[in-house]
Amino acid sequence: MELVPKSQIYARIKKFQKWLTSKDLDGAFVLQNVDLYYLSGTLQRAILFVPCEGQPLLMVIKSFQRARNESAIQAIFEIQGRGGILPILAGHGHGMLKRVGFELDVLPTAQYLWFQKKFPRIDFVDISPGIRKLRTIKTPYEVNQIQRATAILDKGYQEIQQLIREGMTELEIDGLLYCLARKEGHMGIMRMRGWNQEMTHAHVLSGESGAVVSSGETTAGGPGNTPAMPQGAGFGRVKKNEPIYIDYGVGVNGYFSDQTRTLVMGDLEDDLARAYECSKKILETLEAEVQPGIPCARLYERAHSIARKNGFEENFMGYGQGKVKFVGHGIGLEIDELPVMAPGFKAPIQEGMVFALEPKFVFPGKGIVGIEDDYRVTSKGIERLTLTDQALIRIS
Amino acid sequence: MELVPKSQIYARIKKFQKWLTSKDLDGAFVLQNVDLYYLSGTLQRAILFVPCEGQPLLMVIKSFQRARNESAIQAIFEIQGRGGILPILAGHGHGMLKRVGFELDVLPTAQYLWFQKKFPRIDFVDISPGIRKLRTIKTPYEVNQIQRATAILDKGYQEIQQLIREGMTELEIDGLLYCLARKEGHMGIMRMRGWNQEMTHAHVLSGESGAVVSSGETTAGGPGNTPAMPQGAGFGRVKKNEPIYIDYGVGVNGYFSDQTRTLVMGDLEDDLARAYECSKKILETLEAEVQPGIPCARLYERAHSIARKNGFEENFMGYGQGKVKFVGHGIGLEIDELPVMAPGFKAPIQEGMVFALEPKFVFPGKGIVGIEDDYRVTSKGIERLTLTDQALIRIS
Numbered sequence: 001m002e003l004v005p006k007s008q009i010y011a012r013i014k015k016f017q018k019w020l021t022s023k024d025l026d027g028a029f030v031l032q033n034v035d036l037y038y039l040s041g042t043l044q045r046a047i048l049f050v051p052c053e054g055q056p057l058l059m060v061i062k063s064f065q066r067a068r069n070e071s072a073i074q075a076i077f078e079i080q081g082r083g084g085i086l087p088i089l090a091g092h093g094h095g096m097l098k099r100v101g102f103e104l105d106v107l108p109t110a111q112y113l114w115f116q117k118k119f120p121r122i123d124f125v126d127i128s129p130g131i132r133k134l135r136t137i138k139t140p141y142e143v144n145q146i147q148r149a150t151a152i153l154d155k156g157y158q159e160i161q162q163l164i165r166e167g168m169t170e171l172e173i174d175g176l177l178y179c180l181a182r183k184e185g186h187m188g189i190m191r192m193r194g195w196n197q198e199m200t201h202a203h204v205l206s207g208e209s210g211a212v213v214s215s216g217e218t219t220a221g222g223p224g225n226t227p228a229m230p231q232g233a234g235f236g237r238v239k240k241n242e243p244i245y246i247d248y249g250v251g252v253n254g255y256f257s258d259q260t261r262t263l264v265m266g267d268l269e270d271d272l273a274r275a276y277e278c279s280k281k282i283l284e285t286l287e288a289e290v291q292p293g294i295p296c297a298r299l300y301e302r303a304h305s306i307a308r309k310n311g312f313e314e315n316f317m318g319y320g321q322g323k324v325k326f327v328g329h330g331i332g333l334e335i336d337e338l339p340v341m342a343p344g345f346k347a348p349i350q351e352g353m354v355f356a357l358e359p360k361f362v363f364p365g366k367g368i369v370g371i372e373d374d375y376r377v378t379s380k381g382i383e384r385l386t387l388t389d390q391a392l393i394r395i396s
Numbered sequence: 397m398e399l400v401p402k403s404q405i406y407a408r409i410k411k412f413q414k415w416l417t418s419k420d421l422d423g424a425f426v427l428q429n430v431d432l433y434y435l436s437g438t439l440q441r442a443i444l445f446v447p448c449e450g451q452p453l454l455m456v457i458k459s460f461q462r463a464r465n466e467s468a469i470q471a472i473f474e475i476q477g478r479g480g481i482l483p484i485l486a487g488h489g490h491g492m493l494k495r496v497g498f499e500l501d502v503l504p505t506a507q508y509l510w511f512q513k514k515f516p517r518i519d520f521v522d523i524s525p526g527i528r529k530l531r532t533i534k535t536p537y538e539v540n541q542i543q544r545a546t547a548i549l550d551k552g553y554q555e556i557q558q559l560i561r562e563g564m565t566e567l568e569i570d571g572l573l574y575c576l577a578r579k580e581g582h583m584g585i586m587r588m589r590g591w592n593q594e595m596t597h598a599h600v601l602s603g604e605s606g607a608v609v610s611s612g613e614t615t616a617g618g619p620g621n622t623p624a625m626p627q628g629a630g631f632g633r634v635k636k637n638e639p640i641y642i643d644y645g646v647g648v649n650g651y652f653s654d655q656t657r658t659l660v661m662g663d664l665e666d667d668l669a670r671a672y673e674c675s676k677k678i679l680e681t682l683e684a685e686v687q688p689g690i691p692c693a694r695l696y697e698r699a700h701s702i703a704r705k706n707g708f709e710e711n712f713m714g715y716g717q718g719k720v721k722f723v724g725h726g727i728g729l730e731i732d733e734l735p736v737m738a739p740g741f742k743a744p745i746q747e748g749m750v751f752a753l754e755p756k757f758v759f760p761g762k763g764i765v766g767i768e769d770d771y772r773v774t775s776k777g778i779e780r781l782t783l784t785d786q787a788l789i790r791i792s
Contacts, residue, residue: 001619001621001622001623001630002622002623003623004623031592032592033592033594037623037624041623042623042626043611043623043624043625043626044611044626045592045611045612061611062609062610062611062612063609063610063611063717063718064717065609065717066608066609066610066611066623066626070623070626102505104504104505104506104509105504105505105506106504106591107504107505108500108501108502108503108504108505108591109498109500109501109503109504109505109507109508109520110500110501110522111505111591112505112508113500126506169579171578171579171581172575172578172579174578174584175574175575175576175577175578175579176575178571178574178575178578179571179572179574179575180571181571182567182568182570182571182574182629183565183567183568183571185567185621185631187620187621187622187624187625188570188596188597188620188621188625188628188629189594189595189596189625191594195502195504195507196427196428196429196441198429198585198587199585200584200585201584213458213459213461213462214458214459214462215439215440215441215457215458215459215462216441216458223397224583224584225397225581225583225584226397226398226583226648226649226650227397227398227399227400227433227437227438227439227462227466227649228433228439228583228647228649228650228651228729229439229583229584229585229647229650230438230439230440230462230466232584233578233584234397235581251624251625252622253622253623253624254622254623254624254625255624321459321460321461322459333624
């Protein structure tokens with residue numbers, strides 16, 4: 001089992017404490033799985049209290065032993081339930097907290113009300129913006145985890161090309177992709193931060209399935225095979241000369257890579273083929289032009305402008321009511337990390353950010369074509385993490 | 397695409413309104429994916445308002461068209477964001493709400509605070525206990541969905557026996573199980589209600605992996621292959637004469653079946669073999685004895701007593717600090733539904749309930765053995781939904 005290095009945890013805690021101090025907070029409670037893993041290295045059932053200075057306290061409900069083995073945090077305590085945090089906090093000089101941070105974007109109301117009752121005098125402040133911003137800048141260790149996930153995806157795309165046959169259902173291909181990834185070490189689930197945001201590990205959409213509008217903030221989504229999970233692979237079958245769209249995710253040590261490739265058995269219709277080339281052109285242009293310091297929104301504008309010049313404005317990132325206004329998103333421990341390459345996001349691209357860029361084109365009744373690749377921002381520009389070639393994948 | 401029948405939705409709404417009235421509530425907002433699907437038949441991004449009487453209002457952010465195709469609710473409105481609910485509520489005579497229900501166990505705090513700001517005069521009441529209790533009693537339509545999921549699991553167990561080889565990793569087997577299930581129509585994800593409760597579709601644990609204590613309220617859990625997803629299959633390899641424990645889940649139209657089988661290549665050590673027989677005996681006894689009206693806790697007591705008489709008390713449902721105190725749980729749209737067969741659950745078993753019973757035994761350093769089967773309560777007793785034989789599965 002590979003643990004998060006001590007130096008990573010210490011550096012993250014230090015930055016987080018600096019942020020807490022800048023917001024005049026006495027400290028923060030960290031309860032959400034992913035934030036907990038990020039700041040402690042363990043995802044056992046626990047509550048982490050990070051004071052604005054001094055040592056963080058990791059209070060573990062289950063499993064104490066595993067948390068102790070996994071976490072670099074030194075002050076680890078076993079508690080029977082969340083009530084157990086009160087004497088520990090008091091015993092460490094945190095009995096009189098005033099302004100305290102919580103992950104209000106995800107913390108369930110019942111837990112919020114519990115804390116409100118137990119700490120009647122504290123001000124509750126949302127730490128999610130801070131913690132999410134902190135996570136946008138990845139260390140070389142983190143980039144390496146994402147690259148390992150990327151390598152599994154690359155292998156998966158190589159292998160799936162050999163397995164797809166005419167008439168195969170999207171569901172079969174989806175199953176095979178999971179099988180290939182899991183064998184190589186995929187951690188088994190994907191994670192999004194947003195509430196009610198669920199996802200399967202891949203969206204395999206053949207032909208017209210790719211043009212079905214879905215509930216998420218995604219270009220595609222697909223019908224799924226039931227209204228109870230209305231996205232991803234369904235009963236659609238692979239046909240000749242139709243796009244087979246595969247948006248595929250894998251996680252290694254918590255870090256996700258997220259890629260899309262378009263495959264075809266035979267030839268794409270002319271407009272779809274040209275739109276696919278436009279996706280490539282958009283990525284090539286952004287790869288050449290993007291530098292640290294330019295606003296995130298600029299990437300969307302640039303991509304949109306290339307789509308428009310090539311005559312695909314109405315298909316770009318969805319069609320009609322299914323259109324979404326972004327062309328990329330941060331990736332890391334969650335698939336919906338910051339930044340977002342969308343209008344209004346004026347914050348600049350910074351060295352150390354890792355994100356997916358995904359110019360895609362939807363054609364009603366015909367499907368979706370496009371490419372998604374992962375990039376990291378270096379001091380000079382952006383560097384593609386994906387190894388797979390960006391050409392349309394032709395299946396014989 | 398199979399839709400939830402209109403009659404199901406109407407009956408559910410009617411029962412829910414009766415419950416709202418009994419709690420003196422003016423109505424309830426339903427936002428969580430699963431509750432929304434249960435009461436409307438769609439899982440598109442939407443807010444459902446159910447008044448204590450009169451027609452429910454389904455207000456859809458995305459996709460309006462899909463929600464209209466899927467839902468039996470008649471009053472469906474398109475809104476651009478959650479603020480759009482205000483004029484619709486006012487326009488339907490719900491402008492002066494006083495006591496209103498919310499899913500406080502899962503609703504994120506930020507959303508709670510938004511509602512609090514928009515409706516400064518209402519009392520917030522938690523509807524989760526009511527909605528969860530309502531869901532415990534399954535209609536024949538619902539039982540049928542679970543049976544379909546069960547049939548996929550049965551087929552998966554049949555097929556995986558032919559594929560397991562010595563030296564294969566848990567991860568490979570996990571991938572194959574997903575592949576088999578997905579091909580047959582598994583909806584692709586599993587769902588738990590509890591916050592931070594994540595799960596892979598199966599726990600494949602070979603030998604000592606099965607004895608690793610995990611963070612969840614489960615007998616087993618396993619190491620996983622990273623602290624970032626500390627459960628389920630890991631890098632462990634199948635060895636001769638060791639238990640291969642497979643806890644396997646599948647969903648059809650939202651409804652889950654949850655089964656466990658123990659496999660072995662060669663022979664189990666004597667104590668493990670005897671414990672496995674004890675699992676069988678517990679299920680046989682409960683199958684013969686359980687009738688509607690007896691308290692849920694009684695099933696745990698009976699199972700525990702058989703384990704004790706057979707000399708396996710200390711291994712029953714975990715060992716040492718990993719012990720959990722239950723032997724069964726409701727299944728349906730979530731894998732952690734009510735009731736729970738655990739000490740303290742005095743509520744009686746009722747006709748129409750569907751639950752999993754899972755007597756299991758953990759041996760430190762050696763692994764876990766046991767069986768999990770799904771049952772429905774009839775007017776006379778409990779009926780097994782699982783078709784697979786309960787015998788230990790021997791792989792040649």
